[in-house]
Amino acid sequence: MKAVVITSFGAPEVLKIEDRPIPQISNNNQVLIRVKAAGVNRPDVFQRKGNYPAPEGVQADIPGLEVAGVVEELGEGVTQWKIGDKVCALVAGAGYAEYVAVDAGHCLPVPENFTFIEAASLPETIFTVWHNVFQRGMLKKDEHFLVHGGSSGIGITAIQLARAMGAKVFATAGSDDKCKACIDLGALYCINYRNHDFEKELKGSGIDVILDMIGGAYFNKNIEIMNPEARMVYINSMAGNTVELNIMKMMQKRITITGSTLRGRDTEFKSALAQDILKNIWPLINSGSFKPIIYAVFPISAAAAAHQLMEEGSHIGKIVLEL
Template structure:
């Protein structure tokens, strides 16, 4: 595909059709923004939800998908002070990552952790910031506490296991099938539970319960999460793959002084996301550089194969991160 200078390749989603590669106007860095020539971009489940029309981009964001990337800064907008052309970064994006170029807010860019490739770095922003914001800030996980993450073999799950373990927590993880449960163990989970054959509630309650739960399943899991929390336990919802409407017995909320909360990342202000990025660089990047936290790459697809990449995620046929190679 010949690409004019003022255009770029980008993945678009025609209504009711497969994703396809098209030429669109090249992204431009505005005030406080940088323009990144993308090496790799991450596939995330919110991309699938956006494709279905249920997770619209925030005002001013690109309408195309892609929430994280790595690459080289090739231009800076007015007011940018930290970065310069030629810098290699990974970045949290408001959208537009499935393309040759994307703009990112200056504060949402992060230095590449020592020892990481551009491929590995592109797998970090969305998952690491989500786990930090929800597990470490919102739920205030403490060293020595017991932590449960559902979907332990997902991009979020593999990241949460490693970060919680590096922080000194005892980690429980659920996953679908013995092979994925075994993967959770290799990543540091103290107890890996195959939800297809085992009851996580029974296993955790027999072990005294957990202090923090990170859940993206929703549906019947919400009640079960409350049932296995300890006194003063905290459950954080980041998605509802089995539905947000549930019937609950909330007596335990009072009797055990529980907290049931949740958040999203994309809708936060630029200032808030920038603050989270600085916290991650301070607290998590040393774990990454030290080998305690490493992104698990499941597979890499070419940009034009984005539809197949999303189909693999939709089928839950992956463990870790699915990535797109753009110019890596």
């Protein structure tokens, strides 16, 4: 099969198409998917650069955390899928390939009226946002939610899901066009962080939950705009992972600081998350309340160009590879 391989750590050009054996189902609970489309995520860029190794047991030199395609083979213990089913799936790596073997519990049906490209844009961001914003952050109806990087793949998902759940949504993004996109998706207010200070702009807004991928100097600014009992949830720290905490402020506001990484979590956790998402989010998607935002589609042979585009940072929404 054709696969995109990280031939050495470095610039996008290290991504090359190679011929690799079709993966084998490694246990009775897996399915083999014939991949039609694979989502591109920022962690794939970190992996290509050598800063985000694949977990144990995962093909280390083929990136890709989410796919959509057709079930082509079933493990003996798989009862929920049949050959020919259209699925999208969360994978811990090796998604940029014609075939991928994945735990049956990490697959979800391709939503009604979605193309494979649209379906491939869903799993990584929806699993991440559902767990971090709603399970860890416990965002509730009418609460105030801030997502940094609102036009990112994660951001466009967080804005839409938080809005659909009845929260009031605020965002930051790096241009006026990106801010407009966030507002079009349901944010009440979006701050262009390149020419405005979000702490000043949101003073008095009383934020209850923040999804932060920036870290660094944003940490204390976040604390300043949070309500008592607020929750700050980290999914990355792109501007620095060491911060100074004023413990007294945290105590006075009774703030919870948490965060998580999805990729290394065990099979059972991801399967339970998938069931929760099927119950809570899939009906929203099937009813049309959630739009996939596809910024660009590349053939698998142009994976390097897809990474280049992501690193340039002009994208709004998702970049997807087509097979």
